Amino acid sequence: HDIAEEEQRDEFASVFNGEIDPKVLITTARNPLQICYSFIQSLLPMIPKSIYYKRSEYDIREIVKYAKRRAFSDILIVKDDRNQLTTLTHIHLPNGPTAVYRLTSFVPSDDIKDHGRRTVHIPEVILNRFTTQLGHRVGRMLGALWPHRANFEGRQAVTLHNQRDFIFFRFHRYQFNQDGSRAALQELGPRFTLKMRNLQKGTFDEDPEYEWIRKKGMGTRTSFYL
Template identity: 45%
Template sequence: MGGKRKKNDESGNDEVEEETRSSKKKMRTEKKEQLRPSTIKNKEKRSEVHAKLKRQKKLEKRAKAKARDAAEKRALELGEEPPAKKVPRTIENTRELDETVCKPDDEELFAGNDADEFSSILNRHHTPKILITTCRFNSTRGPAFISELLSVIPNAHYFKRGTYDLKKIVEYANNKDFTSIIVVHTNRREPDALLIIGLPDGPTAHFKLSNLVLRKDIKAHGNPTSHKPELVLNNFTTRLGHRIGRLIQSLFPQDPEFKGRRVVTFHNQRDFIFFRHHRYIFETKEVKKTESKGKKDKDGNSENVPENKTIARLQECGPRFTLKLISLQHGTFDTKGGEYEWVHKPEMDTSRRRFFL
């Protein structure tokens, strides 16, 4: 009797030991799976583990995409609504709520458009006429940038600054029926700011200029023609953004010549205004289309019928730069007694998801 008990006890101990071994194995495998490549000191092993994890993630992503496509196809075959597509969370679509965001039914905003400083130009009562000048201490890249601005903005004229005060230039421009003044400010031989002054009653916008790339530095760039360009303004959603958009719009004629195929774009993203200048080109290419197996020529070979296909592509003309609004001032330029509509201050940047344009 006693010997039998010992055997049973030993078999029970063996089962417990096997369970503990299996649980330890599971823990080791889980630890290996949770092991991060950054914790591995050996470079070769680290890169191997990293490549393995990357491959695994790619396969998982592909499997999810296949399952999603299969579910959509199944729903369409059954006549049901396909599952809703997930919208990725971005900084733009999770921005802080802003009361000044314009709505399509904002009657007050559209009523104010007919009475603001830009209405005469935007309603085609006056043709835009732009005076472009520099700061007093000009640089080497300044004139090159101004010459490209002259090719972008129709009816723009360059005047040398000399020692004239900006108030005198504003007075001269008013007498000569200019509608706007653009002042290119340079620092350390590099253009770093733009001042846009609306005439005769303002407003004055001060922009920080960065990431300037001239036409000659753009690979496979195109040369613009003298046609009036089409203007594209993107994502100016708030009241301040709407006002800045109308200020930019007042620099260009409101009757674009579409045959010139020129497009000037001001794209606002996270309060940075990206400027791009393109030409769109239509090309016809021959694409060989293979007919079905039934149709063959006299020799018994399948026919290759050439098909003309029109392809549209963009060619960048330059320049390329980024603007950031620093201030918007009532009236023409006045540093001492000027009243500001909006000024950017460091304490306003409370969140990455807070935008003003």
């Protein structure tokens, strides 16, 4: 059976078919530093229906239960180490999967030269170069953080571009000439880069079962997985 058929039935189909709009709970690891808050402040306006919750002392399983009861579709957990961003954990609800990424190269909008201002329109989502079966799955999982009924008048686009297993994240607005042809892209920001460490079945387990895990020595120059 082909990938297209599989996608009709996967965990993200209801978002891509426009049946549901995602609703995203964003929180931090315990004891976050300022960089986590800066990153979350950049994400919130960019992901419609995303809400920040303070982590407090809850463990992840309690957060998962809470989010399911309130019909969230996804949880994002941002972690830093000594004020450097290190990890983004993405839990898809209600039944998984869970992806854990290394998070690097965060540039907030204010640090991008001539950046534009975001509007409230739902952006178009562009998934670039997710070519393997695993890549398709990861691209769809990330893409399902946004509603799939883009408002093209808003001319905004989120691009997730996979290159050698690094997923580059960019947010732009199209600018048009008077005759209606596309003229230029104005970057809105933020920017950041993800690299998947593992993909787990279910909603974050102490003893996870992995769909895929990056092992030491897998980073050879010629082998890529997405």
